[in-house]
Amino acid sequence: MxxxxxxKGESLLxxxxxxxxxxKIDDGSVKIAIEAPREITILRKELYTEVESENIEAIKIDMNILKKFKK
Structure with missing residues (x-):
């Protein structure tokens, strides 16, 4: 890392x-501006983590349900 x-006003590439x-810099927080090509996805990490965990939960399957369809 x-x-x-x-x-304030300084950048990095x-x-x-x-x-x-x-x-902007305030009490305990920083506001940043990001300039990037439109094809690059920019997400807050906490949002990315939440979506990732929801996707993991969504693919969990109870195999017993599938066995019932087989009958």
Whole structure:
């Protein structure tokens, strides 16, 4: 993991086409602006984790239900 210190208005680049700019710093929170191509998906990690766990739950199957269809 890379840790970088930035001040309001400063940026960092990821690759050649993603720029992250610090736009506001308040008590305990930071607002960032992300400039990236439209084809790149940007998600908050907590949302990604929630969707991932819901997808795992959705594919769990009770095999007994399938056996009943076989009859």
């Amino acid at each position: 890379l840790v970088i210190t930035r001040k 990821i690759g050649e086409n993603i720029e992250i700019t610090i736009s």
